[in-house]
Amino acid sequence: MENSKAILKVPGTMEIRPAEMPVLRDEDVLIKVEYVGICGSDVHGFESGPFIPPKDPNQEIGLGHECAGTVVGIGSKVKKFQIGDKVNIEPGVPCGKCRFCLEGKYNICPDVDFMATQPNYKGALTKYLSHPESFTYKLPDNMDTMEGALVEPAAVGIHAALLAGVTPGKKIVILGAGCIGLMTLQACKTMGAAEIVVVDVLKKRLEMAKKLGAMEVIDSSEADTVTECKRILGELGADIVFETAGVQVTAKLTPQIVMRGGKIMIVGTIPGETPIDFLKINREVSIQTVFRYANCYPTTIEAISSGKFDVKSMVTNIYGYEEVQKAFEESINNKKDIIKGVIKIAD
Known part of the structure; x- marks a missing residue:
């Protein structure tokens, strides 16, 4: 060899x-x-x-x-x-x-x-x-x-959804429809969530998000993300907001979308400093970073093998x-x- x-x-x-x-x-x-x-x-x-x-x-x-x-x-x-x-x-x-x-x-x-x-x-x-x-x-x-x-990038999505405590009935926004955003979308679906909004600027990725089960998608180059999220999910906002794009612009949006007592999950790797207006989240909002995965491969392999995860x-x-x-x-x-x-x- x-x-x-x-x-x-x-x-x-x-x-x-x-x-x-x-x-x-x-x-x-x-x-x-x-x-x-x-x-x-x-x-x-x-x-x-x-x-x-x-x-x-x-x-x-x-x-x-x-x-x-x-x-x-x-x-x-x-x-x-x-x-x-x-x-x-x-x-x-x-x-x-x-x-x-x-x-x-x-x-x-x-x-x-x-x-x-x-x-x-x-x-x-x-x-x-x-x-x-x-x-x-x-x-x-x-x-x-x-x-x-x-399986490796899918495990990132599974790990993020598990850390977030995704369950049926949760209202979810995913900022970014690249590979990790779409994997997170599918992980949330497998855990029973149905009200999932995915945000991106690339039409092909948004089309894929719809195909993979997003309830609604938002092209943030054409509409105001915060306004649209609250129109779709209600004025309170989302229980969980996943930032998967890894850019400061989307990270700054998370406090405006998450509801009181909700969770912000930072999945993307964001360079530099990102200012957070804590006045917008001082109602027991949690901010959680996500790093790779642990103990998720068997679950992820089963999800793909069973057809639940495409x-x-x-x-x-x-x-x-x-x-x-x-x-x-x-x-x-x-x-x-x-x-x-x-x-x-x-x-």
Whole structure:
């Protein structure tokens, strides 16, 4: 077996290079990668470099962390997997010893080794990778590896909805209809919510939100978001407002949309400072940040496998491995047409 990997040579330029086969430890599985999803963080990394730059300026930077494939090797102590199993992975491997790991909040482990970022900056855009058995999951027979790769962003939506306490009868606004916004929409639907309003400026994304179950959508380039949300949901506003766009403009809207005693869930990664008018939320409104996910993969896999959660419809663009440069360039330059792009590494 010959390996290769796509590396960020400099911001704006990817290069596929030969690579050594991964070292297979006793507790690891060796995976032939088949699909890798293109995340917003990958696009940011391609355009500007990693969110957290490496200390060593010569550090090799890989991109990609949403992936799935087939097991082609197993370590001597691996018990759950066999050669030929279809699998996906949680791309963050925590220390397992700190307070946060021991409390089950391993997503906020300060020493987590998360793909395409510190400390190793190892990306999933490679033909073969090794990964610990404990953070690898077998896919059901009725799920393919493209769906398996999209479990990762779907788990973000599931985690956000669980933290928010979504239940039937809740009135919900989702600001942003990109991949994570649409995953959050579907998570809320699976938890019984029906009154869900989705806001964006891109028509194709709003059309997809309607297809995936939004009660109403708002094009904020054509209408006042706050006025429309309250027209649809009532003057009190929303029980839960999810900010998934990761921009200050939408974050500033959240206090104007949430009702008294409601929740603001910040799912997006918002750079810089965002002023909050606390006079608008000093009636027991909660503000909660959301960071990745923890203990959500089994639930997410079941939701997709059962048909309650449709990730495949969101895929608008499929690129070959050799088209990795084109994939990232189009992700930047063609946002109005791309909802979710994936890169097919192997047949």
